[in-house]
Amino acid sequence: MxxxxxxxxxxxxxxxxxxxxxxxxxxxxxxxxxxxxxxxxxxxxxxxxxxxxxxxxxxxxxxxxxxxxxxxxxxxxxxxxxxxxxxxxxxxxxxxxxxxxxxxxxxxxxxxxxxxxxxxxxxxxxxxxxxxxxxxxxxxPFEPNDDFANATPVTCGGNYTGDTTNATLDEDGAPDGPNYDLDAPNVWFSYDSAVEGAGDVTVDLCPSAFDTSVLIYTGTSGNLSLVGGNDDNDTVCGSSGGTTRSYTTFTANGTDTYYITVEGWNFSNTGAYDLTITCAASCSPAQANQDCASAAAIAVDGSPNAVDSTCSTTNLTQEPTCEGFGDVVDLWYTFTAPSTGAVDITRTLGTAAAAHVVVYDGSCGSFTELGCSAAVDGTLTVSGMTSGSTYYLQVWNNGSEEGTFNLTLTENTLSAGDFELIGFEYYPNPVNDKLNISAQDNIDQLTVYNMIGQRVMVQNPDYVRAELDMTGLAQGSYFVQVTINGATETIQIIKR
CATH class of the missing domain: 2.60.120.380 (Jelly Rolls)
Structure with missing residues (x-):
């Protein structure tokens, strides 16, 4: 039952x-x-x-x-x-x-x-x-500038506030940038350069209340061409708005109308935005080696090369793998690999706030990345290259870090048994306090010696990154012995 x-x-x-x-x-x-x-x-x-x-x-x-x-x-x-x-x-x-x-x-x-x-x-x-x-x-209610067709006109010196909470995603088929894409509720603005004039136009979203992204286009609805954009600019916005706010500059030609769209990092990121447009005369003189096709030759001879990246512009096609969410504003070089197939690439800053670097094998449009450093300066060592072959060097910043720096390429002389140095880097050099070291494999041991051979510091990181605190050491030259997979390499560091 x-x-x-x-x-x-x-x-x-x-x-x-x-x-x-x-x-x-x-x-x-x-x-x-x-x-x-x-x-x-x-x-x-x-x-x-x-x-x-x-x-x-x-x-x-x-x-x-x-x-x-x-x-x-x-x-x-x-x-x-x-x-x-x-x-x-x-x-x-x-x-x-x-x-x-x-x-x-x-x-x-x-x-x-x-x-x-x-x-x-x-x-x-x-x-x-x-x-x-x-x-x-x-x-x-819909935002008044929710659609491309209703873009709000902006002028130099103007400030515009609103909210993307009641916005929809419009023109989502438009081209995406290297590290930002059009995939969230957005609002639109238009900048008529025929009226406002040619020059460098800065889009500042630092005071906004949410994780923003901005893209700039020319063209018509359904047929837009990407000019530039930005996801995060922590260099500028870190102190005023937050590390997830957007700030970028594009160059207007004095003829076209430019369309600026403000969105969130992803579909769920919406909120109050605060947009300011400022204008300035175009940077001069324009850089000659702005892309792969116009790369300038540089010698691997240990001599510092004075570089000024002040007028470099955004690259929309080649994004280094170690770049996170910033712009890629770059300069390009070529070099010939020396007999050892290993090169130390050192950036020493002048007025620039950063000079990141990446090395490629291949040809323009078809690259294999050999080494990449997002450190603001220091030395990236790349090995395993073929003696006499040509390689490409891309040096970039996020669009707010331009300025002068020295770029030095030096042959790295490896002895038998030394570890493979692909991806090995250390910075800064000279160092004031902390020396950062990273490698492709776990770092077994770091040993620091002074100029008379006395061991002054030992560290066993057992990780791919390490930090040596050299604050307590006297000024002068030191040798840092790096051991990876049982093999050892020694680098020379200047302590200030």
Whole structure:
């Protein structure tokens, strides 16, 4: 009898189903606050259980589905569907979010435009939890410059504020940059250089309240050409706004209209922006070796070469692997590998704030990276090159670190048994306090000797990076013996 009762109960559950567990049984909701819980038909999480709602907005605008208000809510995931095809043919969601509430695992779906009178379906699933949660549904007005066609005109010296929270993603098919892309709710501005004049135009988003990204284009809707952009400029914005704010400069030709779009780092990053446009005469003289095709030859002879990167411009095609989120404003060189196939590339700063460096094998447009250093200065050692072959050297900064520096290429004379130096670097040299050393493999030991051969410091990092604190050492020359995989190399360091 018990078995029959249980069987009948199971059949009853199967036939009746659970309310709101699919599109056809969705509960109708309007703008407001709700408390809900996943229908846990199959006990446990990530078992395909969910809860559905139907929403038909009375005005067109930007939808917001937020679980952010209550920090005690569980980990949620939400999907939005266009209900026009009907429940049996919804297809993929038009928008979704998992962890949009900053600092939590709760959901915030926004940045998608909905139309008045159109039915939409909202689905919360059990990917992470089936616990009760509070959520808020609202529709806000579109930003006035939400679309490319409604770009707000900007002028030199102008300041513009707004919010991307109620923006949508427009022109997402436009070209992306080397380390920034158009993939988040955005607003648009236009700079008419025929009116404002030719020159260098700086776009400053440092005071903004969220993780920003900016891209600059010319062209028309659906046919845009990328001019420049920036994700993070911590050199400029680090002290005034934050290391995740954007700041960049582009050169206007005095003829074209330039379109500036402000967005977040990803689709969930929206917020209040603060944009300032400043203009200056174009930098002069223009750099000659701005790209791979115009690379200047440099000798591997130990002689310092004076470089001024003040007028270098953004490279949109060749991004070094060790560059994070900054611009790549660069100069190019070629050199011939010496007989040992190993070269020390040393950057000594003058007025420049940084001179990062990367070495390539191959030809323009088809490179293999041999070594890359994002350190602001110091020495990068690259080996394993073929004697007599030509290699390319790209020296770059983030667009706010230009200036003078010395670039010195010196043959590194390896003895038998020395370790392979690909990716080995140390900086700064000279050093005031801490010497940074990194390698491709774990560094076994670092031993520092003074000029009379006395051992003054020993460290066993057992890691690919190490930091030697030389603060307590007297000024002068020291030898640092680096041991990797049982092989040893010695470098000379100047302590100031």
């Amino acid at each position: 018990k078995k029959i009762t249980l069987l009948l109960s199971l059949l009853l559950i199967t036939s009746l189903g659970f309310a709101q567990d699919d599109c056809t049984t969705a509960t109708v909701v309007t703008e407001g606050s709700y408390t809900s819980q996943i229908n846990d038909a199959v006990p446990g999480i990530d078992n395909g259980d969910d809860i559905w709602f139907s929403f038909t907005p009375t005005v067109s605008g930007i939808i917001s589905i937020s679980v952010c208000d209550d920090l005690d809510d569980p980990d949620t995931r939400v999907f939005l569907y266009d209900g026009t095809p009907g429940c049996g043919a919804l297809g993929a969601s038009v928008a979704d979010d998992d962890d949009g509430c900053l600092g939590t695992f709760e959901s915030l779906l926004t940045g998608f435009g909905v139309s008045s009178g159109t039915e939409y379906f909202i689905q919360f699933d059990d990917r992470w939890s089936v616990a009760e949660f509070d959520w808020v549904l609202s529709v806000g």
